[in-house]
Structure formats: C-alpha cells, structure tokens
Amino acid sequence: MAGIYIHIPYCKTRCTYCDFYTLTNESQIDAFVDALCTEAGIRKEELNEPVQTIYFGGGTPSRLHKEHFDQIFDTLFSHYVIDPNAEITVEANPDDLSDDYIRMLAQLPVNRLSIGIQSFDDGELKFLSRRHSARQAIDAVKKCQQQGFHNISIDLMYGLPGQTLERWEQNLYQALALDIQHVSAYHLIYEEKTRMYSLLKAGKIKPVDEEISTAMFGRLIDRLTTDGFIHYEISAFGKEGYFSRHNSAYWQNKKYLGLGPAAHSYDGDNRSWNVASLNRYIKNMESGSPERETEHLNPYEKYNEFILTGLRTMWGVNLPEMKSRFGETLFQFCMENAQKYLDKGLLTTEDQTMKLTREGIFISDGIMSDLMWV
C-alpha cells in the first residue's frame, strides 16, 4: 500500500491560526503545476507499488483550475500504477465551491472531498479569518452531495477563546444534520509565528479553560458516536467504511510520496521533506534536481513512531509485532512504563493489542510521551 500527497501551497487569504506553508500570490500557479508534474516524473521510481490513495492537501487545493487538475492527473496516471479503487481526496474551502467548480470536480477522478468548514458560527468564522459564512458552508456541502459526492469529510475546530460548550455543541448538531461521512475535529493550537499566537502573547485573547476544553472533547466523542460515527483516531470520526484511507496509512506507517513545496515523504526507513520555498522549488525542478532534506530513522525513532501512531488509533499497538520489530529491551521498556496506566484503566490490552481507553484518550499526549524512548 502506498499513497501520494500533493501539497498545493496557495490560499486566497491567510487564516489567523495557520502556520502551514502557503502563499496568497497565485501569479506562479501554472509554473508551480509544471514543477509539480516534473517532480512526479523524477521521483516515480520511489513508489514501485500500486498507489491506493492520492490526497490533495495544502494550502487550498480548490484554488487549482480544471486545467491544473487535468495536467496533474495525466501525469500521475502516466507515471504511477494507480489502483482502480484508489481513494482520491481533494481538500476544498466552502467559498471556492461554486456550482461550476463542484461540477468540474465531479468530472475528475476525485471520489472524496475534505471541506475546511471549522465552524458553523459566523462570529467564530470571522475570528478565525475564514473566508466563508456558515450559510456558505452548509450550501457547499449540500451542493457537493447533489453533484454525487457521497464521501465527504468536514474539518471542525474547537477550544476557541470565548467559545462556550453550548456553542460547540450547536456546531456539532449542525454538522450531524448534514449527513456527511467523516469529521476531523481539532482543538485550536497557538502556533508560533501566527497572528493568533501574537494576540495571545499580547494578552488580547484568553485561551479557553482546560476544563471546558476537556468537556468539549467529551461532547464531541459522545455526540458523534451516538450518531453512528466511529472514533477511529484521536481527531477523526468516520462512518463505517468511510475512514480516511490516506490518513489511516500514515498512522499505520505505510509509505507515501509527498510532492510539492514543503511536502513530506516516508519510505519505511527515511522521512524527507521538500524545500519550503516556491521559488526554489520551481527553480530546482526546472534544473531537474529536487531539493529535500532526509532523516534516517534509527530503531528507537521507529519504535517511537510505532507507539505514537498506534496509540492514536482505535487499532492500538500490536504487542507481538512490537516485540518482533523492536526486540525484548524496547518491549520491556514499553510494558514497564505502561503498567501504571494499565492499572489506572487508562490503557487496556485485549487480543494482544494495547489501546487507550476512553479515559486515556483525554490524556493521550502524556501517556504516549511516557512510553516513548528518549
């Protein structure tokens, strides 16, 4: 199983909380797509197995035009073996999803949409500097469904300054009313170098109380699971048969190729990341020499990733696999550190698999870091 991630480094405007590598000046978008296709050709030997998932992320992939998608798909289908049942996802922002744009997407080999909604409250959307309104978000989802998209994920954000539990719950009710198949919900993080972080440091906003944050996460789990969603990863909820295959592959340490500036790749032994500069990326591709940094993972780093990615998911960490891959010493290290959490009911083992319990999910970061080798 292998996947391709494509980073589209464009956004119409920047949201106050975001630290992703994106640009608002789209003047080089054609040159970027040419460079992306060049990279796809240069690196084709790196994926010598059928591609099961393709994910257009960003940035805002819905800034691409039809010709760009056509060029990218022609290139991918000519250089790679794409499984006929591959999951092909495009991230889109509601304000880009006009009738014509959705119709265009429906004619592409795209079979899954991930819509960046974040909130159904106009005040919250404004605070986050999102470009759409709640009405636009609702209409966008409905129009996508009318055009035949029946594998739709939406992103939601909670833990905003001043957000109440009731307001968060209204967001969840609105999401559930849309008959979507997947929800990814993230707590607001104050990333350095963002405007949100500056506001926090200047004392102009106050983070939500930890107690409310925890209650919001609990409400998220309860509302969605009551409505038939399966909580399969800390931030991800899917209906049966609609888990993100692309993201699940990340959590199962499968290989993926990342194309585009700042995109990350993983080949089973090494992680690498492309240069985070559009100008340098385009120039490098014109000269046929990709620029990226590579980090070889030693067995301890691989063990840490195995723990981190396994415990994030409902599939947990397979104990016999851990022992055979990382040896007795790391296995014992893990089990000794896990014991206090097993005793407190925060971790559980069943069928030779160790998982977080519902109580454990609330303090997952602390548990995972305790089980990691430093």
Ligand code: SF4
């Ligand atoms: S959150 Fe999404 S739309 Fe907003 S700036 Fe970041 S990548 Fe762009």
